[in-house]
Amino acid sequence: VSNLPLSHMLTFVLITSDIQPTVDSQRSLRNDNTLPFSAFLTDNFGRRHSYLRISLTEKCNLRCQYCMPEEGVKLTPRGQLLSTSEVLKLARLFVQEGVDKIRLTGGEPLIRPDVLDIIAELRKLEGLKTIAITTNGMNLARLLPKLKDAGLDLINISLDSLVPAKFEFIVRRKGFHKVMEGIDKAIEMGYNPVKVNCVVMRGLNEDELLDFVALTEKKPLEVRFIEYMPFDGNKWNFKKMVSYQEMLDRIRQQWPKLERVQTGHTDTAKIFKVQGFKGQVGFITSMSEHFCGSCNRLRITADGSLKVCLFGNSEVSLRDVLRSGASDEELLQIIGAAVGRKKKQHAGMFSISQMKNRPMILIGG
Numbered sequence: 001v002s003n004l005p006l007s008h009m010l011t012f013v014l015i016t017s018d019i020q021p022t023v024d025s026q027r028s029l030r031n032d033n034t035l036p037f038s039a040f041l042t043d044n045f046g047r048r049h050s051y052l053r054i055s056l057t058e059k060c061n062l063r064c065q066y067c068m069p070e071e072g073v074k075l076t077p078r079g080q081l082l083s084t085s086e087v088l089k090l091a092r093l094f095v096q097e098g099v100d101k102i103r104l105t106g107g108e109p110l111i112r113p114d115v116l117d118i119i120a121e122l123r124k125l126e127g128l129k130t131i132a133i134t135t136n137g138m139n140l141a142r143l144l145p146k147l148k149d150a151g152l153d154l155i156n157i158s159l160d161s162l163v164p165a166k167f168e169f170i171v172r173r174k175g176f177h178k179v180m181e182g183i184d185k186a187i188e189m190g191y192n193p194v195k196v197n198c199v200v201m202r203g204l205n206e207d208e209l210l211d212f213v214a215l216t217e218k219k220p221l222e223v224r225f226i227e228y229m230p231f232d233g234n235k236w237n238f239k240k241m242v243s244y245q246e247m248l249d250r251i252r253q254q255w256p257k258l259e260r261v262q263t264g265h266t267d268t269a270k271i272f273k274v275q276g277f278k279g280q281v282g283f284i285t286s287m288s289e290h291f292c293g294s295c296n297r298l299r300i301t302a303d304g305s306l307k308v309c310l311f312g313n314s315e316v317s318l319r320d321v322l323r324s325g326a327s328d329e330e331l332l333q334i335i336g337a338a339v340g341r342k343k344k345q346h347a348g349m350f351s352i353s354q355m356k357n358r359p360m361i362l363i364g365g
Contacts, residue, residue, distance in 0.1 A: 038097035040336035045344055047295055052099045054087060055302040056115060057107040062136050063172035066199050066228060076303045084114050086322055088121050090300060093328055101130040107302065110139045116150045123151030130154060138175050140182030148189055155186050156195040161205050162212065170204065193222035193279060200242045201228050209247055210254050216279030224269050224282035244270070244285040251281070266296040292345035306335065308342040
């Protein structure tokens with residue numbers, strides 16, 4: 001369906017209406033105690049997608065090696081990106097269907113001029129419990145008071161090195177001290193935990209694992225080590241990837257009593273804590289131990305495409321459907337069809353590295 005013209009796409013929805021429950025019947029199912037969640041956002045494996053990630057921009061003020069090709073990416077013309085009203089309309093529709101957490105991503109979401117307005121409007125949506133943001137931290141300290149006033153609940157900050165020179169090499173820009181200032185400001189303003197995302201790459205920053213863990217001793221941080229993942233243009237290869245088990249073994253040599261912490265069923269990170277430390281440590285094991293079976297996430301790119309899997313290359317343009325004047329019911333049928341095609345799990349790491357997909361900067365990471 002994703003490759004069909006819009007008129008054919010809508011025809012497909014009508015033809016398959018004998019297979020897919022109608023909008024009214026799906027709503028009645030949601031009101032029934034036996035299925036208290038939207039059938040449109042429930043896939044064929046029973047996974048309920050209550051978490052939506054929305055990319056606000058493809059632009060970024062850094063050029064991280066694992067995220068963007070060195071030569072940069074061709075940006076989508078402004079008119080083809082979702083407008084503020086389109087972002088909010090889609091958010092409202094997903095929240096009505098059961099989404100209770102929205103994370104704003106990019107690019108770098110804090111360089112979008114109306115980010116505060118978007119958060120403030122999202123805060124008004126009944127049923128939305130959590131508004132989160134993933135940022136590189138460059139503008140965070142300056143904007144944080146206004147972000148909190150607008151209703152921001154959770155912050156993830158990307159930081160891949162604690163060595164200023166190495167930081168500049170990885171992100172191809174200066175700004176280490178701005179990021180650290182943003183982290184300290186978030187702690188000062190009561191965010192707990194402040195999540196720090198670190199992509200671990202062999203030969204680059206795996207020697208800093210213990211330094212990152214040590215940060216959690218005095219500060220309420222959740223440092224999350226992310227296995228290096230393949231996306232277009234980031235020159236991924238298996239030898240660069242440091243697996244979760246290798247990281248864990250190295251950390252346990254220093255802190256043998258590192259303890260596993262119980263987490264929720266849909267949490268992506270495996271969480272550990274050093275006894276007596278204020279913060280904790282997490283591992284995102286997308287490559288070595290996938291968590292597809294509990295996935296509850298959907299993604300909307302800045303140009304309005306719905307991706308049901310980060311590593312899948314199939315997309316459907318909700319922007320085009322919106323701009324055709326489609327009703328909410330037609331939108332929901334197309335969303336439901338896309339969610340219904342979600343696979344049981346993503347391909348293995350070697351297959352993913354050979355697949356055509358967007359660079360991470362254009363997905364919303």
